[in-house]
């Protein structure tokens with residue numbers, strides 16, 4: 001069993017981006033600039049956005065954090081996004097999800113300029129991605145592909161089972177794994193809350209992407225020997241023995257599943273680390289494609 005070390009691969013991606021950003025600066029070109037919008041004070045969202053802003057600084061990007069109260073009016077938020085679209089210094093825009101109930105995520109995503117949509121959530125980017133055209137690929141699926149590529153994991157002809165059909169992870173990774181690319185050519189089964197015989201389907205999988213957001217859902221009896229397991233879960237579970245009062249749990253029961261795997265991602269230190277590296281890659285692309 002080999003651990004897919006997301007922290008290590010993410011660091012390699014970030015080191016390379018730092019070198020390329022240093023070169024941009026030395027050539028007098030524009031420094032990439034990411035705008036992050038955070039609405040409310042959801043604990044997990046605060047952590048993710050803080051981590052994104054910190055990573056920008058490590059690579060040498062500029063970043064701007066824009067915060068709104070949870071009660072913000074939708075129009076006010078949409079107007080701010082429009083301002084960011086019109087601001088030539090801003091290369092990439094991300095609005096951290098989820099958003100409070102009074103705000104339509106669909107309207108927010110549709111308002112972000114597709115050229116600055118480094119999360120890859122805009123319908124124009126999703127549409128291009130599906131057709132295999134150049135597009136911003138959502139950060140978590142992109143991070144998973146970078147991990148598969150780094151460890152030279154063969155995907156061609158493999159049966160990949162994706163559990164979870166979210167727009168952010170499950171659906172896009174199911175499409176990417178099925179495409180005719182170096183990290184694709186899988187036969188993909190996309191499972192969700194209405195799937196029958198989930199265990200039997202998982203037992204046929206060569207690769208499992210667990211992205212349903214249920215802590216320790218995938219257990220050893222659901223996987224065959226030699227499987228590759230990608231755990232996308234990052235749920236906070238109350239744990240009074242921890243200083244913060246919670247532990248981070250993946251969607252995979254790691255201790256029992258890992259011994260059966262050829263490769264597995266740990267939580268933390270697996271997919272989560274890669275998500276930020278992939279976002280940084282998209283931000284570099286956004287800044288340099290404009291020039």
Ligand code: GUN
Nearest residue numbers: 094095096097098119139
């Ligand atoms: N919430 C959970 N994952 C993501 C992500 O990749 N981007 C944004 N903007 N919000 C998220």
